[in-house]
Amino acid sequence: MNIILNNKHLKLPFKSFNVLHTKIFTKLLQNSVCAILPITIIFIWHFLSVNEIVRSNLLPPPSEVVNEILILTNDGELFSHILITLNRVFNGFILGGILASVLGVITGISPTLRNLFDPTIQALKAVPSLAWVPLFILWFGIFENSKVALISVGVFFPIYLNLMMGIRQIDKKIIEVAHINNLNHFQTIRWVLIPGIIPEWITGLRSGLALGWMFVIAAELMGASEGLGYLMIDGQMTGRPALIIGALILFAIVGKLTDQLIYFLSKPFLKWKSSLNNMQEEENNA
Amino acid sequence: MLNIKNVCKIYKNKDYSQNVLKDINLCIEDQEIISLVGQSGCGKSTLLRIIAGLEKASSGYVELNKNIINKPSSNIGMVFQDARLMPWLNVYDNIKLSILNDDKETQRYKINETLKKVGLEDIGNLWPKQLSGGMAQRVAIARALVQQPQVLLLDEPFSALDSFTKSNLQDHVRHLWSSLKITIVMVTHDINEATAISDRVLILNKVLDNKITKNHIVKINKPRSTFPKNEYNELINNIIFNKNSNQFNALI
Structure with missing residues (x-):
């Protein structure tokens, strides 16, 4: 200034x-x-x-943790562990995200379908995440499928809830504007409904992803031979606290990075929300 | 010509029904500028929404140039009390909503022309959040005008604005009316506003015991500048609050 x-x-x-x-x-x-x-x-x-x-x-001191991570990096092992965990989260996120988005939209739009689906979904939401594990292992085996299924359960609920509430809370007055301007169904969806619910949807995606990271740990602690969660178990079994802490920090970093990725991808769609702040900034700088 | 014939509106619930409008008959000439005044709850907004095609009359009909109105059309533009701009569209795209079916070039031309008309230029890129109340309302007026309607409906368009902005915009609407040669129907509860803008004031009395008592039409002769505005204001005030109906009868 x-x-x-x-x-x-x-x-x-x-x-x-x-x-x-x-x-x-x-x-x-x-x-x-x-x-x-x-x-x-x-x-x-x-x-x-x-x-x-x-x-x-x-x-163990930070230096030892860094050392442990460096050793794993040199082996090339660490990278593949991160990649595998990322892959699981990604698959679960896509699967749960698509399901949640579809169900969120149809229950948000139609009261009949809401009455049909919502009570059941809300009841399932109350089931603790770990309770799904035995069933999923029985259904999908002990390998990737059961893990992805578990993660998608975690991802599902926040996206579903945010999207449904977002659609229900769209201002009737705004819909009326679309009506008075003779917008057809497609135009109403394109210009009014979709941009109107994008903020809630993105909030849902971000908290869904956070839960996805929570559930991937649950899945990998249950039994895995690779992945960041496996590294933790490995550290516990072999008495290497540096490895546990290292994996923990990596979880934090990778989780934060993926969240940041959604944030940056969504930024162009949310420009209108932050416009006031930008203006004040410009005023301050002028 | 806008013709309102025997329009009734009844809001019905399971065990409750309310007469909002009863037997409204009104003829609005082309290029007339008219105000509907009345207390809140007298049905003036409902009448306007029926004219716009947003609501259906329980009985009776509204026709514009002999065509019965039963849904919104591009012949009729409407401005609401709050600007109702889509917060996720910039000013340009907000106005574009009315003329989505035109091609890009026509859109650009029409929007820029309309923005000029309402006294706003170079703000197409701003977000609604960045506009003041008066500017937002001007954009809303632009959105209604860009489709070049024959009739512009204003539903208490200035009641949320401060008095400076308000009188500014009132002059502007009057000016737009005389330059664009369109019909304007405005709903307001502000008598000063009604007499300042319009040439005719229609007074809707509140429905008492589910009956409309009477509809009064006060003609303000042209040119208005030679007539004392205060007298009209007092007159209309008296009619609304039933203070002195003799005076009213004498003058009408």
Whole structure:
């Protein structure tokens, strides 16, 4: 802000360049705030384990965790574990997501179909996730299929609920505008319904994905020979806490990255929601 | 010509029915500008929605140039109390909604022309969130006008605006009316607004005991500038609140 004002005063020809510079700098500064907490935690963690305040066979120092991850990376093993877990989450996410989207749309639009499906779905929602495991193993075997099925169950509910509620909460007044402007069914769906429910749908997708990550752990802890969850079990069996913590951190990172991916992909569709903030920002920068 | 013939509207529930409109007969000439005034609940908005084709009359009908209206058409544009812009479409696309079936070039031409007419230029890329109340209402008017309707219906279009913006837009609507040569029917509860804009004021009395007591039509002669507005305001006020019906009878 100050720099910009000074520029105005001095009438430098590079004003726009400097504005851009300050903008990027401010943005970097804002974004780097999020690193403060993890770095602090790592420092405290390092301090605790190096000084043996917590026994290092329970809490190995960060360096040892990094070391463990590096060893796995050099083997090329880590990458394939991550890929397998990612693949499971992805398949479950797609399967559950499609089912949830279809059911969410039809129950949102038609009260009759809502009465038909919703009570049953709500009842199934109350079933704890782990309760599905024995059944799925029986039905789909102990390999990939049962895991994907379990994950898709987790993914299903948030997407379904958000989409159904989103459709039901579309403003009747807005529909009336479509009506008075003589929009046909297809046009109403294209210009009014779909853009209107996209925010709720994306919220559903993001929380669905978060649950997908939760369920993939459940699935892999149950019995798997590869994947990040398997690494954890392996670490537990062979008494390597560094491996457990390493896998845990990797879960956090990969999970966050996939969430960020949805966020960035959805950004163009949500531009209109953040428009007010952008305007204020521009005002501040002007 | 907009012809409203014996229009009744009854809202029915299982064990409850309410007469909102009873036997409304009204003839609105082409290029007339007219206001429907009345207390809230008198059915003025309902009447407007029936004219728009958004609701069906329980009996009777409305016809525009001898064609009975039973669904919305591009001959009739409507502006609501709240602008009702789609928040996910920018100003340009919001206006485009009325003329989706035109080709791109025609759309661009019509939208830019209409934006000029309502006094807004270069804002096609803004999101509704970024507009002030008055601007949003202007966009809504543009959306109604872009299809070049014969009749423009305004349902309390200025009641959510501050008084400066309001009088500004009132002048603008009057100006649009005289330049576009269209029929305007406005619903309002504000008597000042009605007499400021329109040449004729129709007063709907609230339905008492499920009966409409009387419909009054006050003609404001043209040119209006030579007539004291205050007198009309007082007169209409008296009719609505039944204060002094003698004076009304004398003047009509």
